[in-house]
Amino acid sequence: MNWLTNFVRPKIQALVSKKEVPDNLWLKCPNCGAMIFHRDLEENLHVCQHCGHHMRLDPVKRLKMLLDPGYQTIELPKVLVDPLKFRDQKRYTDRLKEAQSKTGRQDALCVAHGKINGQAAVVACFDFSFMGGSMGMAVGEGLLAAARLAVLQQAPLVVIPASGGARMQEAILSLMQMPRTTIAVEMVKEAGLPYVVVLTDPTTGGVTASFAMLGDIHIAEPGAVIGFAGARVIENTIRETLPEGFQRAEYLLEHGMVDMVVHRKALKDTLGRLIDLLRRPGPGAEIVRLMPAEDRGGLRTGPVPVPGAE
16 A cells, blocks of 8 residues: 555646646636636736626737737836935835836837728827836826827827826826826827827826826727726815716716717727827818917818928
8 A cells, every 4th residue: 555655646646646737727807707728818808798898908918909910119218216216115216127027018008009990100109017007207208208209200109098197106206297197199280190099907196187188089999987086086176976887987978078988899990090090181181281280279181381381
């Protein structure tokens, strides 16, 4: 018996031992609680097939989903690291290193240029897993770089925020990115180029109060939380119960804050059609060109020719 137990059984177990099963084969939907196999989740673009909940998406996967093969990312400008020497429970520099190690990128923004269904575009995409997608100096510089690239390439700018707002560790320097990103948007609009915003979960705080709500077209993913202050803060301030679904994409669509709510599977085709429509010169193109910039509103008919240029 000892021979069987001590020699034969270990040999058999070594031959037929099971491989270690990864921990991330199944993921739980945060909305309905259903368990989803990881391959099914990938094929469904990280949308729950049971309840339709749109989960947060890594920017690399989002860029691959939206842009045609062959797109390129750009290196973003370097900024000062922790000029305020900020520290709360941890040093800000330590938080940055942890986020960079976790995500593999330098900050919360990724910028790429390529084509969406054959239509040239520059896309700036936020990474919520990098310190909540918070907007600091690096994000501000990144959006300015994206706007300059869009103007240089005469391509529309598509911004996809997923952010909790301004980065508290950079204090006033973070708040200064609100006017800077607004200037970036104006650079694109003054060049006569479309500026489209795809609002994802969540889009809040100083991001909402600046570039995220200045688009010619606002698209939102289903169920996305979009607002400035949180619902609990608002309720405590006004001492009233907020309507059901307040700050959700569908609620904002009903009240005119966004133009359309689009399922993730239809997002690429929708963006391609919109860009084609906005860039296509029409009968009113000459009239719009002659209008003052402040009167053009959301009308975009393609690049505005410079008078006297060949």
